[in-house]
Amino acid sequence: MTFAERMLAIDRRIIFIVIGLCTLLPLLYPVGLPIRISPEVKGIYDYIEALPEGSVFLLSLDFDPASKPELYPQAVAILRHAFKKNLRVVAMTLWVTGTGMADQVVTQMANEAGKTSGKDYVFLGWSPGGTAVIINLGQDLYTTFPTDYSGRPTEGLPVLAGVRNLRDVDYAVCLGAGNPGVDAWYVFGKDKYKFELGGGSTGVIAPGLYPLLRSGQINGLIGGLRGAAEYESLIGQKGRAVAGMDAQSATHLAIIVLVIMCNLFYFSLRHQRSQSERR
Structure with missing residues (x-):
């Protein structure tokens, strides 16, 4: 099994843990990301x-x-x-x-x-x-x-x-x-x-x-x-709201990264299969 196949078959519970940590850690330890004042x-x-x-x-x-x-x-x-x-x-x-x-x-x-x-x-x-x-x-x-x-x-x-x-x-x-x-x-x-x-x-x-x-x-x-x-x-x-925005930003970033990675692994695997069929 290739690396791309292993990543696409990853246990969904690991993804849940990653999202959970991205939500919990900023709430416990706020970073205070810059916020534009409207x-x-x-x-x-x-x-x-x-x-x-x-x-x-x-x-x-x-x-x-x-x-x-x-x-x-x-x-x-x-x-x-x-x-x-x-x-x-x-x-x-x-x-x-x-x-x-x-x-x-x-x-x-x-x-x-x-x-x-x-x-x-x-x-x-x-x-x-x-x-x-x-x-x-x-x-x-x-x-x-x-x-x-x-x-x-x-x-x-x-x-x-x-x-x-x-x-x-x-x-x-x-x-x-x-x-x-x-x-x-x-x-x-x-x-x-x-x-x-x-x-x-x-x-x-x-x-x-x-x-x-x-x-x-x-x-x-x-x-x-x-x-x-x-x-x-x-x-x-800065209090609960800033911490909440940190958690929200971190979670959104994690989801974006995961979506990009899954697409990269998918197209990589598709390319590998296409090459093997030609042979």
Whole structure:
């Protein structure tokens, strides 16, 4: 058996192991491959970067565990940036299935930055009503969320001083995995109450949001894991998203190399058989 024949007959489990290693090793030991920053991601970064200290930043974490691999790293990167800028962070969710996860990421990032709940940030939690919640927030925050997620009365919290409704928000970002999500925040929020809005979404949803971006209805868009990796690079704190992109790049490269090698071995074997038939 020739070398080409042996390679074409290789046990498929070896290929599985190669692909597995290409995925696992970059996750454990991120390389930090260069990532080109897209204008849509930089739009959100630049807006937050330009906000004065103490500005009110609303973050709506509208996703569930199914979309966590893409949107959770986005939330981590944006919260790190907001807390670094000493913004007053008001977090919430329109998805009841993601409430616990949203509370986890907000609390974790706040503790990392040394921020105090009620003073520097608040997690309002979830309120029933979907898009109606956005409309109600535009009228009165305190009737929409009388208490925060931990049960404290929201009225009187230092972080909400001077905030009555969405008109008092300096910037809002929705990280949405579906409906309600970014489009709902524009239609029922920004369009009615005139605050600036940015968005984040899973990779499959992002193309459908580009009309909002191109028309200026949102000022930036973070798309999927790639967008999260770009944001991590912008804030200089490479984490799970950059590692995920390393793993994705390494896996794609391995697949390309394997396809090329198989084709080379196939044509080499075909050439050898053609020559032997002529003899």
